Amino acid sequence: MSRLPAGAPIVTAAQMRAAEEAVFAGGATPLALMERAGVAVARQVARLAAGRPILVLAGTGGNGGDGYAAARLLREAGCDVRVASLGPPTHPAAMTMAARWTGPTWPLASAASAPVVVDALLGIGAARPFAAEPAAALDRLLALADLRIAVDLPSGRDPGTGEGGIQADVTIALGALKPAHVLGDDRAGHVLLADLSIPLASDWSTLSRPTLRPPRREATKFTRGKLVVVGGAMAGAGVLAASAALHGGAGYVILAEPERRDGAPHALVRRHVADASALATLLADDGIGAVLVGPGLGRDEAAQAQLAVVLASPHDLVIDGDALTLLGREVGARIGTDRRRVFLTPHGGEFSRMFTGHGSKIAATAGAAAASGATVIHKGPATVIADPSGRVQVAADASSWLASAGTGDVLAGLVAARLAAGDEHPAETAVWLHGRAAARVGAGLIADAMIPALSPLLDRPST
Numbered sequence: 001m002s003r004l005p006a007g008a009p010i011v012t013a014a015q016m017r018a019a020e021e022a023v024f025a026g027g028a029t030p031l032a033l034m035e036r037a038g039v040a041v042a043r044q045v046a047r048l049a050a051g052r053p054i055l056v057l058a059g060t061g062g063n064g065g066d067g068y069a070a071a072r073l074l075r076e077a078g079c080d081v082r083v084a085s086l087g088p089p090t091h092p093a094a095m096t097m098a099a100r101w102t103g104p105t106w107p108l109a110s111a112a113s114a115p116v117v118v119d120a121l122l123g124i125g126a127a128r129p130f131a132a133e134p135a136a137a138l139d140r141l142l143a144l145a146d147l148r149i150a151v152d153l154p155s156g157r158d159p160g161t162g163e164g165g166i167q168a169d170v171t172i173a174l175g176a177l178k179p180a181h182v183l184g185d186d187r188a189g190h191v192l193l194a195d196l197s198i199p200l201a202s203d204w205s206t207l208s209r210p211t212l213r214p215p216r217r218e219a220t221k222f223t224r225g226k227l228v229v230v231g232g233a234m235a236g237a238g239v240l241a242a243s244a245a246l247h248g249g250a251g252y253v254i255l256a257e258p259e260r261r262d263g264a265p266h267a268l269v270r271r272h273v274a275d276a277s278a279l280a281t282l283l284a285d286d287g288i289g290a291v292l293v294g295p296g297l298g299r300d301e302a303a304q305a306q307l308a309v310v311l312a313s314p315h316d317l318v319i320d321g322d323a324l325t326l327l328g329r330e331v332g333a334r335i336g337t338d339r340r341r342v343f344l345t346p347h348g349g350e351f352s353r354m355f356t357g358h359g360s361k362i363a364a365t366a367g368a369a370a371a372s373g374a375t376v377i378h379k380g381p382a383t384v385i386a387d388p389s390g391r392v393q394v395a396a397d398a399s400s401w402l403a404s405a406g407t408g409d410v411l412a413g414l415v416a417a418r419l420a421a422g423d424e425h426p427a428e429t430a431v432w433l434h435g436r437a438a439a440r441v442g443a444g445l446i447a448d449a450m451i452p453a454l455s456p457l458l459d460r461p462s463t
């Protein structure tokens with residue numbers, strides 16, 4: 001997945017169509033908007049083709065219209081362009097664009113391929129799978145291409161969920177990103193966003209770059225964020241989370257553990273908490289800014305008792321790992337968001353143990369946040385952050401090397417650190433830091449290596 005623009009709106013196909021209607025109501029014609037799309041596509045294709053012959057596959061709707069417009073503009077610019085047509089256009093503006101295209105045109109089934117293939121068959125209007133004949137022709141034409149550029153969406157990809165579609169190397173998203181550009185597998189390839197000057201409003205966007213400030217001059221280690229990490233049977237998970245919290249900006253991190261343990265980092269304050277009542281005593285402290293429970297907690301009776309104590313405390317919470325599984329479908333009823341902020345950090349499996357999600361990962365996560373009253377950080381190749389107000393941010397360009405043990409503990413520690421430190425958007429900042437740290441570590445990362453990569457990011461937030 002490519003590096004997507006930060007804070008870019010993500011809209012559904014229905015929102016995109018509504019935004020286009022508003023542009024038409026303001027006086028622009030569908031043909032003028034299609035020409036804008038054609039200009040944007042032609043510009044990118046010319047740059048990427050770098051002189052190689054181009055075959056534009058044109059469908060019958062608006063997506064095909066964009067293809068005919070781009071083909072004409074590329075030909076006018078001196079490129080070697082042919083069109084392979086799925087059939088006569090049915091979309092009015094596409095009919096005009098097809099009539100304006102005067103270059104060579106073949107039926108899809110008999111067209112020869114080219115080094116650069118531009119897929120303008122289907123965009124947000126994909127209604128059903130391709131019939132056998134066009135599907136076979138498409139496979140043949142794409143297999144012979146060196147570069148496959150999809151217009152708006154890889155044809156056949158569900159705009160809402162990112163399922164299916166042809167394999168593209170580059171996708172030019174028109175006007176706005178749709179869920180299919182940030183969700184699903186890698187079939188969209190490198191995503192470029194073409195601005196068509198269509199005003200858009202959406203509660204959903206790509207992850208924004210956070211605002212990071214150094215501690216205030218008068219800060220103390222306690223006011224900078226006092227955090228309790230409730231450790232459990234798996235000692236390493238708690239240490240990773242607590243270390244990430246320290247390097248992620250918390251001033252004072254206590255690791256509460258069921259056994260006496262020591263070791264690095266020495267800045268960590270270790271407390272032996274033999275049982276749930278000892279944990280209750282530790283948590284009876286107004287100065288605590290946040291509590292993290294879950295990493296390495298285990299799922300036995302002792303873990304249940306620890307979790308119950310954490311939930312009974314008045315503190316803001318980050319709930320991760322085993323604690324999410326222990327909560328299961330009871331999550332909304334048990335976390336008590338009327339008196340504090342709660343952040344849940346499930347991966348896909350943990351999410352489905354808590355919530356019966358509907359629709360795309362974005363819609364399902366937004367629904368889970370609304371239902372539980374918590375901010376839900378639904379991890380994966382695309383990490384979806386949804387808060388109970390309906391606001392959603394998606395981080396879709398993190399390193400695939402993050403699929404590695406312990407990276408979730410690091411993220412949970414970061415969310416908790418930012419929450420304890422009073423960050424207005426702890427989830428967004430944490431996910432951003434996590435992604436950037438992974439990028440700095442690079443190939444073959446292990447979770448431990450992310451920890452020292454965090455602190456420099458606090459100093460230079462723009463890197």
Ligand SMILES: NC(=O)C1=CN([C@@H]2O[C@H](COP(=O)(O)OP(=O)(O)OC[C@H]3O[C@@H](n4cnc5c(N)ncnc54)[C@H](OP(=O)(O)O)[C@@H]3O)[C@@H](O)[C@H]2O)[C@H](O)CC1
Pocket residue numbers: 016020033034037059060061062063064065066090091121122123124125126127128129130131151152153174175176196198
């Ligand atoms: N977003 C913007 O600002 C702009 C987008 N533009 C482009 O327009 C498309 C959307 O156009 P639309 O006509 O609504 O939809 P599509 O072109 O994606 O697809 C609809 C046509 O495709 C036919 N269809 C659907 N499924 C199949 C299939 N499996 N096999 C063959 N044909 C299929 C459908 O035919 P029907 O028989 O179902 O009626 C339609 O003819 C958007 O994605 C952008 O690329 C505008 O150019 C302006 C700006």
Ligand SMILES: [K+]
Pocket residue numbers: 063119120121122123150151152153154155
């Ligand atoms: K397409």
